[in-house]
Amino acid sequence: MIDNLSWLAVYSEIVLLVMGCVIALVDLGVTGRKRNVTHFLTLLTMGVVAGLEALYASSGSTFYGWGNMVVSDSMGSWLKCFAAVTMMACLVYGRPYAGDRDMLRGGELFSLSTFMLLGIFVMISANNFLVIYLGLELLTLSSYALVALRRDSATATEAAMKYFVLGAMASGFLLYGLSMIYGATGTLDIGEVFKVINAGQVRHQVLVFGVVFIVSGLAFKLVTVPFHMWAPDVYQGAPTVITLIISSAPKLAGFGIAMRLLVDALLPLAIDWQQMLAVLAVASLFVGNVIGTMQSNIKRMLAYSAISHMGFMFLGLMSGVANGAIDSMMAERAYSSAMFYVVTYVLTVVPAFGVVLLLAREGFESEEIADFAGLNRRSPLYAGIMCVCMFSLAGIPPLVGFYAKLSVLEALISSGGALHVSIAVYAVLMSVIGAFYYLRVVKVMYFDQPITATTVSAPADVRVVLTLNGALVFLVGILPGGLMALCADAIVRTLAS
Amino acid sequence: MAWLSLAIWVPIAFGCFLLFFSREEQAGFVRWVALLGALLGLLVTVPLYTGFQLGTAGMQFVENVPWIAHFHLNYHLGLDGLSFWFVPLSAFITLIVVIAGWESIKERVNQYNAAFLILSGLMIGVFSALDGMLFYVFFEATLIPMYLIIGVWGGPRKIYAAFKFFLYTLLGSLLMLITVIYLYSRSGGSFDILTWQQLAIPGTAQTLLFFGFLAAFAVKVPMWPIHTWLPDVHVEAPTGGSIILAAIMLKLGAYGFLRFLLPIVPDAAHQWAPLIITLSLIAVIYIGFVAIVQKDMKKLVAYSSVAHMGFVTLGFFIFNDLGLSGGIVQMIAHGFVSAAMFLCIGVLYDRVHSREIAAYGGVINAMPKFGAFAMLFFMANCGLPGTAGFVGEWMVILASVKFNFWVGFCAAWALILGAAYSLWMFKRVYFGDIANEHVKAMPDISKREYLILGFLAIAVLFMGVYPKPFTDVMDASVAHLLQQIATSKL
Numbered sequence: 001m002i003d004n005l006s007w008l009a010v011y012s013e014i015v016l017l018v019m020g021c022v023i024a025l026v027d028l029g030v031t032g033r034k035r036n037v038t039h040f041l042t043l044l045t046m047g048v049v050a051g052l053e054a055l056y057a058s059s060g061s062t063f064y065g066w067g068n069m070v071v072s073d074s075m076g077s078w079l080k081c082f083a084a085v086t087m088m089a090c091l092v093y094g095r096p097y098a099g100d101r102d103m104l105r106g107g108e109l110f111s112l113s114t115f116m117l118l119g120i121f122v123m124i125s126a127n128n129f130l131v132i133y134l135g136l137e138l139l140t141l142s143s144y145a146l147v148a149l150r151r152d153s154a155t156a157t158e159a160a161m162k163y164f165v166l167g168a169m170a171s172g173f174l175l176y177g178l179s180m181i182y183g184a185t186g187t188l189d190i191g192e193v194f195k196v197i198n199a200g201q202v203r204h205q206v207l208v209f210g211v212v213f214i215v216s217g218l219a220f221k222l223v224t225v226p227f228h229m230w231a232p233d234v235y236q237g238a239p240t241v242i243t244l245i246i247s248s249a250p251k252l253a254g255f256g257i258a259m260r261l262l263v264d265a266l267l268p269l270a271i272d273w274q275q276m277l278a279v280l281a282v283a284s285l286f287v288g289n290v291i292g293t294m295q296s297n298i299k300r301m302l303a304y305s306a307i308s309h310m311g312f313m314f315l316g317l318m319s320g321v322a323n324g325a326i327d328s329m330m331a332e333r334a335y336s337s338a339m340f341y342v343v344t345y346v347l348t349v350v351p352a353f354g355v356v357l358l359l360a361r362e363g364f365e366s367e368e369i370a371d372f373a374g375l376n377r378r379s380p381l382y383a384g385i386m387c388v389c390m391f392s393l394a395g396i397p398p399l400v401g402f403y404a405k406l407s408v409l410e411a412l413i414s415s416g417g418a419l420h421v422s423i424a425v426y427a428v429l430m431s432v433i434g435a436f437y438y439l440r441v442v443k444v445m446y447f448d449q450p451i452t453a454t455t456v457s458a459p460a461d462v463r464v465v466l467t468l469n470g471a472l473v474f475l476v477g478i479l480p481g482g483l484m485a486l487c488a489d490a491i492v493r494t495l496a497s
Numbered sequence: 498m499a500w501l502s503l504a505i506w507v508p509i510a511f512g513c514f515l516l517f518f519s520r521e522e523q524a525g526f527v528r529w530v531a532l533l534g535a536l537l538g539l540l541v542t543v544p545l546y547t548g549f550q551l552g553t554a555g556m557q558f559v560e561n562v563p564w565i566a567h568f569h570l571n572y573h574l575g576l577d578g579l580s581f582w583f584v585p586l587s588a589f590i591t592l593i594v595v596i597a598g599w600e601s602i603k604e605r606v607n608q609y610n611a612a613f614l615i616l617s618g619l620m621i622g623v624f625s626a627l628d629g630m631l632f633y634v635f636f637e638a639t640l641i642p643m644y645l646i647i648g649v650w651g652g653p654r655k656i657y658a659a660f661k662f663f664l665y666t667l668l669g670s671l672l673m674l675i676t677v678i679y680l681y682s683r684s685g686g687s688f689d690i691l692t693w694q695q696l697a698i699p700g701t702a703q704t705l706l707f708f709g710f711l712a713a714f715a716v717k718v719p720m721w722p723i724h725t726w727l728p729d730v731h732v733e734a735p736t737g738g739s740i741i742l743a744a745i746m747l748k749l750g751a752y753g754f755l756r757f758l759l760p761i762v763p764d765a766a767h768q769w770a771p772l773i774i775t776l777s778l779i780a781v782i783y784i785g786f787v788a789i790v791q792k793d794m795k796k797l798v799a800y801s802s803v804a805h806m807g808f809v810t811l812g813f814f815i816f817n818d819l820g821l822s823g824g825i826v827q828m829i830a831h832g833f834v835s836a837a838m839f840l841c842i843g844v845l846y847d848r849v850h851s852r853e854i855a856a857y858g859g860v861i862n863a864m865p866k867f868g869a870f871a872m873l874f875f876m877a878n879c880g881l882p883g884t885a886g887f888v889g890e891w892m893v894i895l896a897s898v899k900f901n902f903w904v905g906f907c908a909a910w911a912l913i914l915g916a917a918y919s920l921w922m923f924k925r926v927y928f929g930d931i932a933n934e935h936v937k938a939m940p941d942i943s944k945r946e947y948l949i950l951g952f953l954a955i956a957v958l959f960m961g962v963y964p965k966p967f968t969d970v971m972d973a974s975v976a977h978l979l980q981q982i983a984t985s986k987l
Contacts, residue, residue, distance in 0.1 A: 376605075376608075376649075377605075380516070380519045380608070384516070391641055396637055396638070396640060396641060396667075397633065397634040397637045397638050398634050398638050402634070402637070403565075406568075406630070406674070406678070407567075407568075409674070409675065409678050410568070410678050410681065410682070413675070413678050413679055413682055414682040421675070421679065424675055424678075425672070425675055428671035428672065428674060428675060429668070429671075431671065432664060432667050432668045432671060435663070435664065435667055436660070436664060439644070439659075439660060439663055439664075442644070442645075442648075443648060443656055443659070443660070446645055446648060446649050447648040447649055447655065447656055447659070479564075479565075480565060481563075481564065481565040481566055481567060481570075484565060484567040484568075485566060485567050488567055
């Protein structure tokens with residue numbers, strides 16, 4: 001069973017596993033306050049796996065390993081590549097902050113984030129229900145520990161507790177749903193599940209029962225209403241660097257397993273889960289945009305922003321199948337729009353948190369929106385980056401967030417009749433409400449007087465990466481064709497296999 | 498040479514370049530670079546004028562390269578008689594704005610000038626885009642610099658005004674986004690405006706599309722009753738922002754009617770024309786009365802803009818060639834005249850720091866040269882023959898009398914009301930005895946102000962006396978558009 005392809009399919013996971021252990025061990029011998037050695041080792045590891053996955057992705061081939069337990073395909077490889085790069089950026093932005101708060105003393109930040117990335121990789125590669133669950137648990141357990149990394153901070157501990165209790169429940173939901181499907185179909189293999197359901201011999205009720213729990217579990221992981229309650233509290237309570245980590249790369253993994261579970265395995269039940277996604281999306285757009293306007297804490301605000309954006313992404317996922325007939329063109333358009341949406345969302349939210357991290361100084365958190373007052377006078381560059389991110393999240397052209405909204409709306413409108421068009425109108429009306437709170441951040445940075453005259457300084461690596469990242473939000477906005485084509489190509493190859 | 502692309506990207510490139518010079522001591526250098534950028538931006542539109550072929554309704558200076566292959570989006574530019582004049586007009590007004598802010602803007606000079614230069618490129622992009630999504634991208638992108646201009650350099654209630662401006666127009670244009678995407682899927686995957694103009698669309702869909710477009714353009718124009726953002730924004734915006742807003746940004750909406758609404762959904766346009774005509778007449782008459790009672794100079798001119806733009810939409814929806822070309826001429830004339838009006842207010846505001854009419858009186862005694870210029874612009878604003886303001890109004894009134902006597906009768910009220918609010922304000926601000934010490938101490942206009950007021954005065958007079966170059970350019974395109982409107986697409 002274990003052939004060459006099997007090893008090939010999990011090379012990067014092996015690298016991550018080995019290096020995760022090595023980093024944990026090496027850290028024992030590192031004493032510097034900044035942990036330079038382990039930091040660079042972690043970045044190197046992630047850089048290597050990102051390159052490796054980019055290589056796989058550009059080859060475009062799909063192969064299965066370990067007896068169909070894992071798959072390496074174009075979509076998965078790109079998602080993994082983006083996740084690794086995202087994690088690298090998070091660590092670069094977060095290190096000064098973590099160093100100031102004595103979070104680097106144990107070195108767990110690096111080993112836990114490596115394991116978290118491993119969890120993300122396993123989830124994305126999974127072609128089997130149990131492997132998905134395994135990856136998910138690895139990801140979430142690492143996240144709980146990361147949130148609790150500042151064990152002397154009451155808010156962080158509280159956030160970790162909340163995250164753990166609710167997260168465990170959501171994992172339970174997902175597992176229960178998977179077990180229902182397993183019971184009905186008699187297999188854990190995603191491809192087999194698809195075949196069995198498609199043959200139409202299984203009782204529909206049992207399957208739908210399972211789908212409800214699976215969708216609930218996914219909704220929790222992707223932060224959509226009504227499974228969103230944890231997000232604002234955890235985002236606010238966790239140290240900002242951890243908020244950055246849990247709000248970015250795991251979204252890519254969430255999208256990955258949503259594709260594997262809902263599309264690869266449960267596509268014949270699309271009519272059922274599309275309705276659920278529609279309800280979740282409509283509710284998320286409302287809560288995310290309306291409640292978001294009332295936030296004064298920027299981390300909470302970005303949590304509500306995440307809720308509304310994931311709701312928008314669901315609109316793309318729910319547009320793949322119209323009237324129960326599977327049309328490959330339409331499916332490709334819908335799922336690639338969702339993938340583009342989630343990738344660009346992560347691309348935009350990472351520099352936004354990067355600027356939040358930058359403003360936090362030793363012993364001072366810049367968590368309130370008011371702390372951004374007059375940032376334009378203190379540092380035009382960072383104010384500009386934040387401004388670009390905010391307008392992009394609000395979906396104003398020519399920034400990348402606009403094209404994400406455009407492609408999702410296009411998929412939604414082409415896929416259906418009056419109902420879908422009215423959901424599209426509803427979605428844009430909600431984004432006008434949402435635009436208010438993004439504009440408010442710009443207002444505070446540009447129109448208000450600064451409360452302190454100190455200029456913002458950043459280490460060279462942070463400055464370079466942050467500038468590049470902000471420039472990317474702008475440049476991908478002007479020329480989004482490449483990334484769009486990449487997503488479309490990845491989805492086409494994945495659906496074809 | 499791709500002159501049209503240059504007209505868009507030269508100002509944007511200069512604007513982006515300016516962003517790198519944010520230190521206070523670089524302000525002098527920044528001003529000269531901005532001036533150079535605005536001048537070059539105007540110069541590259543000259544070959545457009547000299548190379549423009551009269552007598553054809555086809556698109557000229559066409560550039561068409563693929564932009565986003567996934568959506569069959571093209572970077573497709575071109576000009577015809579409907580859009581031509583707005584390109585040099587935008588570049589010209591930007592030059593005026595850069596000079597007008599030379600001394601009055603003292604903080605963050607680089608960002609101020611960069612915002613205006615980038616805005617200029619974006620607006621020219623709107624007028625020259627022939628791809629629906631490219632149009633939308635430019636159309637929406639203009640919100641960002643304008644939001645910052647109002648919010649950073651605006652007056653006391655700038656934050657309220659900036660948000661009102663942004664959210665109002667965003668709401669309208671997002672509804673247009675849905676419309677545009679719907680047309681894309683209906684036309685089988687094309688964002689090309691010229692393809693959309695050929696598309697057969699059934700009645701109910703036309704009505705929905707009509708209101709989708711109307712939502713965006715009516716807010717931008719603005720038409721009564723969704724005009725309320727404009728006075729608030731004008732009052733709080735800095736002089737340059739008001740100039741650009743009145744002179745160019747309002748025209749983006751009116752231009753949208755010409756490019757999208759009339760040719761793409763002509764049957765719905767016919768069906769709903771009475772509605773638009775009624776709203777336009779309310780704008781002309783009711784807003785004219787509202788303007789009379791204003792105490793704030795900027796608010797008065799803002800309301801007068803709403804009334805003038807009512808003329809434009811009225812001209813478009815009576816569907817004859819005089820009305821259409823009258824509407825377009827009125828757009829161009831209003832570009833010059835409203836820019837000049839806001840500039841005059843800016844000149845006074847720089848000296849006294851008040852926009853209240855009551856704070857002034859007898860200005861002409863203190864500033865005779867300035868008073869002469871102001872007199873000319875106020876006359877143009879109320880449509881005196883021989884000035885730019887007259888030509889368009891006269892054409893539209895003539896056209897509407899042809900269409901229906903009572904519509905023409907109502908439209909002609911504009912001349913009386915325009916004279917009432919313009920001249921009464923002029924009397925209170927400029928004539929009479931010197932009202933107070935502040936007015937007495939006002940120095941007359943500087944050479945710099947002389948220069949820009951002079952440019953605008955020449956433009957206003959030239960257009961009033963010899964409008965032929967303007968109408969010649971648009972004749973063929975107007976005829977073509979009328980033909981499109983007359984052809985049912987059901």
